Amino acid sequence: MLNEIIRNIIRFVILVGVQVLLIKNIELGRFINPFIYVLFIIVLPFETPKWLLLLSGFIIGITIDMFYDTAGMHAAACVFIAYIRPGVLKLFSPRDGYEFGTQPTIQYLGVPWFLSYSAILIVLHHIVLFYTEVFRFSEFFSTFFRVILSSVFTILLVVISQYLFHRKKEQE
Amino acid sequence: MRSLVTFIWKHYFFFLFLLMEILCIYLIVQNNFFQRAGFINSSNQVSASILKTSADVGEYFFLKNQNEKLAKEIAELRSRSKESFSMLANDEYTVNDTSYRQKYTYTSAKVVNSSTNRRNNYLTLNKGSKQGIKQDMTVITSTGVVGRVKDVSDNFCTVMSLLHSKTIISSKLKKDGSIGPLSWDGADFGFATLGDIPTNVKLTKGDTIVTSASSTFPENIMIGSVESFELKSGEKLFTVKVKLATDFKKLSHVYIVNNLLKDEQEGLEKRSETGGKEN
Incomplete structure (x- = not known):
């Protein structure tokens, strides 16, 4: 349990670092802003208490906000996906529930499961984030385009990073 | 009352969610609608120092480019200095000290963080209230306008760049x-x-x-x-x-402009506006 907490704290620091120092400086055009740090909320263990889920979403969101100068926008999006996560997990749960001790990752539940689960959370996160940032409907379609492209890139990065973590675990 | 408490307790997940979202919305609104020095922006100490280190490292890669730009600017300024003009006629140059007064002062600053790919873009500069920077000062660079100071901390300030939906x-x-x-x-x-x-x-x-x-x-x-x-x-x-004219992607050194007569002008304009209403 303690091990799990430390592992998640390290993951938090790494993901925020990668997002803020690396991805923030890579410009893939105006419509593509991937936010890989969402992975932190996606792979929190199944047993995480609901209040802790919301709190960790809020904390990682507000940390990213500090670096992006967006005061609360990332936090709002993260809290939102932390709130709907239990529902999405229930929607995709296997017939006899999730096994104890497993995590919502590719190595436990496979690529198709993980793709559909993470895609829903990532797209919703990006929708909330980009529409709060623009805050008007006149740019509806260009924002939508931005949501779709950025989501695709985030999902790609999330899946790639899953394989990186996976390999590291085997070496251990 | 007790049933209300049990109701909230039973649905605590939803209410906690609601509470946090309201907090977020409050932060967003406060940051957008009132230009207060918010805590959660890149001028706070922790994130600013991390971004500064990152910018310091990055700066080494552009030293050559910057040197060329500075040398060019020095040359340009030198060409404007008094020594590079020859006297035309004495009466044109009888400038006495009291007929000019300084209206603007310039502070040079370094960009430690910037963006160009979002709808609302900001810059973070390494000068703050300790160096005399205040809100609403304007920021320019040798090639043109950059933006306006939004928030100020002790040693840093954030700038609402020209690339922002609210900059006009x-x-x-x-x-x-x-x-x-x-x-x-x-x-x-x-x-x-x-x-x-x-x-x-x-x-x-x-x-x-x-x-x-x-x-x-x-x-x-x-x-x-x-x-x-x-x-x-x-x-x-x-x-x-x-x-x-300004390439916002390559911004590195900028100048913060202090309008010494701004308060006087704004005060006067405000006074005549309110005075006009009374009549």
């Missing part, structure tokens, strides 16, 4: 002085839109756009040049696409 700069055509508002439409960081130019003005591609006297910037600061212009159906005024 009063600008004019250098050629004949027609004034119009300049704003950024969010499409390309190299171009902005200038509106309200009357159709009797003969525009050509390449005409220079500078800041007007009524803007918060010093007058005649370069903004950019006319790229194209069009007359939208049903409108009597040109909409001009302006190619920005």
Whole structure:
């Protein structure tokens, strides 16, 4: 349990670092802003208490906000996906529930499961984030385009990073 | 009452969610609608020092480029200095000290963080209230306008760049002085839109756009040049696409402008406005 907490704290620091120092400086055009740090909320263990889920979403969101100068926008999006996560997990749960001790990752539940689960959370996160940032409907379609492209890139990065973590675990 | 408590306890997940979202919305609204020095922005100490280190490392890669730019600027300033002018006639140069007073002072600053790819872009500079920076000072660079100071901490400040949905700069055509508002439409960081130019003005591609006297910037600061212009159906005024002179992607050293007479001017304008209402 303690091990799990430390592992998640390290993951938090790494993901925020990668997002803020690396991805923030890579410009893939105006419509593509991937936010890989969402992975932190996606792979929190199944047993995480609901209040802790919301709190960790809020904390990682507000940390990213500090670096992006967006005061609360990332936090709002993260809290939102932390709130709907239990529902999405229930929607995709296997017939006899999730096994104890497993995590919502590719190595436990496979690529198709993980793709559909993470895609829903990532797209919703990006929708909330980009529409709060623009805050008007006149740019509806260009924002939508931005949501779709950025989501695709985030999902790609999330899946790639899953394989990186996976390999590291085997070496251990 | 007790059943209310049990109800909230039973659905605590939803209420906690609601509470946090309200907190987030409060933060967003506070940051956008009141220009207060918020805690959660990149001028706070922790994130600013991390970003500064990152910018310091990155700066080494552009040293050569920056040196060339600075050398060019020094040359330009030297060419403007008194020593590089020859006397024309004595009466033109009888400047006595009391007939000029300083209106602007400039503080140089380094960009430690910036963005160009979002709808609302900000810069973080390494000068703050300890160096005399205040809110609403304007920021320029050797090539043109940059933006306006938004939040200030002890050693850093954040700047709302020209590439922001709420930045509107009063600008004019250098050629004949027609004034119009300049704003950024969010499409390309190299171009902005200038509106309200009357159709009797003969525009050509390449005409220079500078800041007007009524803007918060010093007058005649370069903004950019006319790229194209069009007359939208049903409108009597040109909409001009302006190619920005400043390359926001390569910003590194900027100048913060302090208008020494700003308070006096604004105070006076406010007084006559309120005075006018009473009559």
